[in-house]
Amino acid sequence: MSAEDESGPRDRLIHPDVAKPSDEGERGQDGRRLDHAEATTRPIGAEPKIKAAREPQPRGARIRGNRPIDQAEAAERFLAAPLHQKAHDERLWDLRKKRDTAAFGIPEWEELRELASAIKAHTLSNLDRYLEEFEANAKANGVHVHWAADGADHNRIVHGILKDHGAKTLIKSKSMLTEECGFRHYMAGTGIEVIETDLGERIQQLDNEEPSHVVVPAVHKTRFDVAAVFAKTMGTDPENDDAHYLAESQRMHTRPLILEADAGMTGCNFAIAETGTVVTCTNEGNADLSGNVPKLQIHSIGIEKLIPRIEHLGVFLRLLARSALGSPITQYTSHFRALREGSEMHMVLVDNGRSERLGMEEFWTSLKCIRCGACMNTCPVYRRSGGLSYGATYSGPIGLIIDPTFNKRKYSTLPFSSTMNGSCTNVCPVKINIHEQIFAWRKVLAEEHQIPLLKQGMMKAAGQMLSRPAAYRAAIGAADSALRVLPRFAVYNPLNTWGKGREMPDSPRQSFHNWYKQNRMDPAKAAKTEKGGIE
Amino acid sequence: MSAREETLARIRRNRPAGSHPLPDIPDFAPLVGDDLVIEFGERLKRMGGRIGSPEGGDAFASVRERLASAKIIASAVPEIDGNRDLSQVALPKDLADVDVAIVRAVFGVAETGSVLFTEEELKVNSVAYLAQHLVVLLDPANILVNIQAAYRRSDFASAAYAVLHTGPSATADIEGVLIHGAQGVRSLTVILLPRG
Ligand code: SF4
Numbered sequence: 085m086s087a088e089d090e091s092g093p094r095d096r097l098i099h100p101d102v103a104k105p106s107d108e109g110e111r112g113q114d115g116r117r118l119d120h121a122e123a124t125t126r127p128i129g130a131e132p133k134i135k136a137a138r139e140p141q142p143r144g145a146r147i148r149g150n151r152p153i154d155q156a157e158a159a160e161r162f163l164a165a166p167l168h169q170k171a172h173d174e175r176l177w178d179l180r181k182k183r184d185t186a187a188f189g190i191p192e193w194e195e196l197r198e199l200a201s202a203i204k205a206h207t208l209s210n211l212d213r214y215l216e217e218f219e220a221n222a223k224a225n226g227v228h229v230h231w232a233a234d235g236a237d238h239n240r241i242v243h244g245i246l247k248d249h250g251a252k253t254l255i256k257s258k259s260m261l262t263e264e265c266g267f268r269h270y271m272a273g274t275g276i277e278v279i280e281t282d283l284g285e286r287i288q289q290l291d292n293e294e295p296s297h298v299v300v301p302a303v304h305k306t307r308f309d310v311a312a313v314f315a316k317t318m319g320t321d322p323e324n325d326d327a328h329y330l331a332e333s334q335r336m337h338t339r340p341l342i343l344e345a346d347a348g349m350t351g352c353n354f355a356i357a358e359t360g361t362v363v364t365c366t367n368e369g370n371a372d373l374s375g376n377v378p379k380l381q382i383h384s385i386g387i388e389k390l391i392p393r394i395e396h397l398g399v400f401l402r403l404l405a406r407s408a409l410g411s412p413i414t415q416y417t418s419h420f421r422a423l424r425e426g427s428e429m430h431m432v433l434v435d436n437g438r439s440e441r442l443g444m445e446e447f448w449t450s451l452k453c454i455r456c457g458a459c460m461n462t463c464p465v466y467r468r469s470g471g472l473s474y475g476a477t478y479s480g481p482i483g484l485i486i487d488p489t490f491n492k493r494k495y496s497t498l499p500f501s502s503t504m505n506g507s508c509t510n511v512c513p514v515k516i517n518i519h520e521q522i523f524a525w526r527k528v529l530a531e532e533h534q535i536p537l538l539k540q541g542m543m544k545a546a547g548q549m550l551s552r553p554a555a556y557r558a559a560i561g562a563a564d565s566a567l568r569v570l571p572r573f574a575v576y577n578p579l580n581t582w583g584k585g586r587e588m589p590d591s592p593r594q595s596f597h598n599w600y601k602q603n604r605m606d607p608a609k610a611a612k613t614e615k616g617g618i619e
Numbered sequence: 620m621s622a623r624e625e626t627l628a629r630i631r632r633n634r635p636a637g638s639h640p641l642p643d644i645p646d647f648a649p650l651v652g653d654d655l656v657i658e659f660g661e662r663l664k665r666m667g668g669r670i671g672s673p674e675g676g677d678a679f680a681s682v683r684e685r686l687a688s689a690k691i692i693a694s695a696v697p698e699i700d701g702n703r704d705l706s707q708v709a710l711p712k713d714l715a716d717v718d719v720a721i722v723r724a725v726f727g728v729a730e731t732g733s734v735l736f737t738e739e740e741l742k743v744n745s746v747a748y749l750a751q752h753l754v755v756l757l758d759p760a761n762i763l764v765n766i767q768a769a770y771r772r773s774d775f776a777s778a779a780y781a782v783l784h785t786g787p788s789a790t791a792d793i794e795g796v797l798i799h800g801a802q803g804v805r806s807l808t809v810i811l812l813p814r815g
Binding site: 387 | 621622623625626627629630631632633634635636637639641642644645647648650662664666667668669670710711712715730731732733738744745747748749766767769770771775776778779780781782783784785786787788789790791792793794795796797799800801802803804
């Protein structure tokens with residue numbers, strides 16, 4: 085192997101001003117630049133003149149108790165930070181393009197989506213049976229199985245397990261479920277230290293922020309932001325924002341914590357009923373460290389993660405990483421079934437509103453979600469506003485349809501943060517009719533008077549639409565429909581950013597710009613157009 | 620009622636309408652060419668892994684330099700001796716100082732460039748993550764065509780722990796810059812070597 089092997093500790097601390105942008109990424113054995121899990125967008129840090137214009141990271145939505153989240157306000161702040169906004173937009177759009185390339189590479193892609201959707205529908209409509217089967221098999225494997233009715237239950241159970249073992253530290257691999265349960269906040273008061281081991285998630289933890297994306301938790305941060313966080317919390321050189329230096333510093337800093345941890349915890353991508361197995365898909369190998377180093381291991385499982393048999397992984401795994409990153413598979417696909425010698429293994433099955441959602445006729449299929457993030461990457465609103473602007477654990481299109489199930493009032497405005505271009509539905513690997521559910525939520529929330537902003541700005545347009553059931557139905561009838569009800573911030577920002585062809589993969593018959601001019605400027609005409617089904 | 624009973628009762632009460640039969644999974648035509656060894660190697664390289672073959676009778680020719688500079692080598696295979704006995708490891712964390720670990724894969728997958736290990740091959744699971752570098756022996760006769768074929772194998776139902784590795788540990792969490800060795804191994808090299 086050559087000396088400039090891509091592996092090995094990097095003492096190459098080339099400042100991005102000096103390094104060519106193309107020097108940054110890893111190269112393969114044959115010298116070709118690799119792009120698995122990577123964006124091909126130009127690293128912004130490598131551009132000296134932009135560096136001069138460092139800008140502070142825009143923060144997320146302001147949380148005011150139970151009051152409705154003002155996503156538009158947070159989005160406006162994100163849009164006002166061009167460096168962040170542009171990098172975010174480009175990176176996610178690049179992931180979306182890589183997803184397309186990967187999907188086109190598989191002739192049976194559409195068939196796989198159908199199968200995945202059908203397997204999920206079947207499992208969800210027989211979830212009681214599959215949960216019982218899972219539980220019985222896990223117990224037979226020597227695993228302790230727990231049931232948590234809600235997030236608070238989950239936190240209490242895990243805390244109890246840790247206390248019983250006198251655990252003082254817990255290493256964790258990224259899990260949206262534990263975020264949903266508010267686990268880290270809960271644990272802050274217990275004297276037990278929780279250490280995130282995924283790089284992105286660790287950055288977010290050290291910065292006291294929630295993850296902004298289900299797959300790439302710190303995607304809204306630039307390397308300058310990361311350098312600042314690490315300098316403050318780990319004592320790294322604040323002037324060195326080389327991505328390799330930052331990643332290596334985190335590795336060195338976290339490794340001793342991993343080795344000495346009393347317990348390890350992972351989330352779950354798929355739970356197999358026939359074997360009682362928890363499957364995790366990661367790139368860093370941190371779930372495997374959490375599951376294989378400490379002698380106590382805990383797996384938190386949302387009950388909707390069940391699938392009947394091992395063979396079904398052959399469908400889901402072919403979809404997941406391709407949809408998420410454009411890679412054929414993640415670096416690690418790990419199957420935890422039974423204990424190691426000398427270890428103790430716990431699995432916590434968490435409901436937290438899922439069994440109630442099952443009974444919502446229009447929304448239950450949102451439980452099929454495999455958290456690939458493709459709908460977020462493709463969403464023009466998400467890409468330009470950042471995940472933290474949603475003020476909820478789940479952001480982007482999938483967030484719009486599941487957040488209101490957790491809190492109708494607090495998340496009442498979120499379903500309006502969509503252009504309704506249907507792109508999310510088109511990319512979803514389990515075929516959730518996301519944009520139709522967004523529309524259905526608008527209706528539900530309007531009927532229940534959960535929309536305090538209804539009288540303001542663009543919400544008026546939403547109101548007009550919602551008060552006309554016929555127009556409403558016509559509007560959601562066509563999957564390739566153009567933009568109809570717009571989030572407020574979209575209106576107050578340069579329209580050309582929304583009018584770009586790439587936003588609308590399905591070529592709307594009329595550009596948003598024209599539609600907006602016609603409809604907003606002339607209410608009478610707008611009403612007429614609506615009756616006609618909106619062109 | 621316990622949380623378990625409550626959850627199950629709610630699920631029964633809220634069961635979605637309609638019939639949702641479990642579909643049969645058809646056999647999809649392989650996406651890769653007939654030469655599985657070449658296909659496997661190509662895909663592995665795209666995922667950041669390396670591939671080596673025996674040269675001039677030396678099975679480990681491609682990793683000789685790596686082995687020569689390693690202070691601690693943990694071998695889980697009979698083909699080569701290390702200086703850290705995996706059968707004598709008290710705690711998983713004791714392997715934190717391993718420079719190179721050598722293990723044999725149960726099988727490889729051509730569609731993705733993945734290799735499978737279970738606790739059987741790894742001896743101590745943590746060695747595959749705590750070592751700085753991983754060298755994998757793979758019998759060219761054990762390469763399966765795709766992921767679907769992999770999940771028809773019984774290993775997943777019988778192993779306590781089974782894991783597919785596809786290249787080394789990687790992250791792109793900082794501005795999308797791809798970096799190997801995020802938390803696990805910094806490199807993964809597969810050597811095509813028939814089982815002894
Ligand atoms: S809703 Fe679909 S596209 Fe969005 S994260 Fe879930 S599975 Fe992926």
